[in-house]
Amino acid sequence: MAHEVRRPRVLVIGQGAREHAIVWKLAQSASRPELYAAPGNPGMAAWAEIAPIAASDHGALIRFCQDKGIDLVVVGPEQPLAEGLADALAEAGIAVFGPSREAAQIEASKAFSKRVMAEAGVPTARHRTFSDVEEARAYVREQGAPIVVKADGLAAGKGVVVAETVAEAEAALEEMLVGGRFGASGRRVVIEEFMRGVELSLMYFVDAHTAVPMLPARDFKRLLDGDRGPNTGGMGAFSPVPRVTQDVIDRVTGEIVRPTIARLREMGILYRGVLYAGLMLTDDGPKVVEFNCRFGDPETEVVLPLFAGDLFEVMWAVAHDRLQPDMIAWRQDAAVCVVMASTGYPATAETGVPIELPGALPEGVTVFHAGTRLGEGGRLETAGGRVLTVAAVGEDVPAALHRAYAAVSSIRFSGAQYRRDIAHNWQS
Known part of the structure; x- marks a missing residue:
């Protein structure tokens, strides 16, 4: 009997819809990784063993990795990255997908980010910092x-x-x-000029040598239809963005992403993981609104369903500085996601509300859990502000949009709020 090679063991850190999407995509890898999630959520349990360890408990996470023989850790949220989780894992000899504490400052400190951009000659809004x-x-x-x-x-x-x-x-x-x-x-606050244009999210896989763009996406930060109401963590997204040509992506890569990574390298900071560029397409060209040090949420929930490569292969390559552009491939489809949030979000969140999911979802639809938990008797209930992200793939944006909202209409929990105009500007 042939000896079976041990499957790689991967721990995903986080508990939101972004991390659920990462787990879901990793489960499709040809390497058939054994997946774990900490602290995870009920939706991830279909693909991963849940470990109830807080993302902030670095010591417990490292002990878990050592006990389980984890080969790769994928850090989803920004907070543990800013707190140096990737550094702690690396010091323990555990491969990690995610930037170091120093590199994560690109998101954790807007003043730091602006300084790097200024020194790299990267176009962004005029600004001043105040305390x-x-x-x-x-x-x-x-x-x-x-x-x-x-x-x-x-x-x-x-x-x-x-x-x-x-x-x-x-x-x-x-x-x-x-x-x-x-x-x-x-x-401390950063005060910026208001930039006029069209917003765009563009994420990159980055290792010590290479930066490869993902599909462009657009998210919807405001709570209410018509882009009204307070800013949120994001109420929905779509990808790709038809007006964003390869020329635009090449310009962002050449004028924004590569100079930023090069400047960090000059400062002695190697960037590995995902670099998220939040952009404004102005009359003067693309300018940076913000950088994030991780996958965007909810952009991940529309970009990863369109990814045609092997996510484990890519993440392993990034962690070991072996990323190659030909590892990245995309479906010729479109994806839309709609976030269903609790009453009171973003200021507060009503929790403990029962959630009713349909027995079957329409073709091409995936529901990613965010603020959910199992309550008394194993009942699924709300546990946060953004509760579920309903994502759909179709041949184009209108087809995906129709599927997403059809699925949203079949999901019920008291007080659910969601935008009804996600992707309204998909052609602009």
Whole structure:
């Protein structure tokens, strides 16, 4: 009897829809990896063994990896990356997909990110950084509105205020710098010019030598239809974006991504993992709105369903600096996702509400869990703000859109809120 080679063991860190999508795609690898998720969610349990370990408990995660013989760790969220989880894993001799603490500053500190961009000559919004509220107020009054106020540190996608008036900008400054709304993350703010154009998300697989773009996507940050209401972590997305040509992608790669990675390298920082570029396509060309140090959410839930390569192969290659462009391939389809959120989101979240999922989903539809848990008697219930991300693939955006909303209409939990106009601008 032939000896069977041990399947690779992969631990995915995180508990949201993004991590569910990563687990789901890794499960399709030809390498048939044994998958684990920490802390995971009920949706991931179909593909992975759930380990109830917090992403912040680095010591317990490392012990788990050593006990289980984990070959690769994929870190989903930004917080553990900013806290140095990738560094701790590397020091323990465990391969990791995700940037170091120093590299994660590209998201964890907007002031750091802006400095890197300035030194690399990367186009972005004009900006100033403040920690004194009176100086910040004076600057806002001098600049006028609309204007953008950003908490310097991590704020779960909610630390950005696009102020339509000076009064709104001043209120945001008061909340962050005086009221401590975002704690340490808001003790310093970056105030930016308001850029006009079309928004775009473009993620890259990056190792020490290579940066390869994924499909472009567009997400919808505002809570309400018509791009109204407060900013959220994202209420839906679609991919690809028809107006974004290969020429645009090449320009972003050459003028933004490669210079940024090169500048980090000059600073002694090697970037490995995913680099997310949030962009504005302006009349003067693409400019950076923000960088993230990980897969975007909900963009991941539309990009990975279109990925035709082997995600485990790519992540293993990135962790070992062996990434090759020919590892990346895409389906000739489109994907749309719609986020279903709890009552009160993004300010609060009603939890413990029973969720009813249909027995069967339409063809091409996948429901990724985010804020869910198993309650009494194994009942599925809400456990956070963004509860489910309903993703659908179709031959084009309208076909995928129809499938996604058909599936949303078959899912029920009390107080569910979602946007009804995701991908309304798919041709623009």
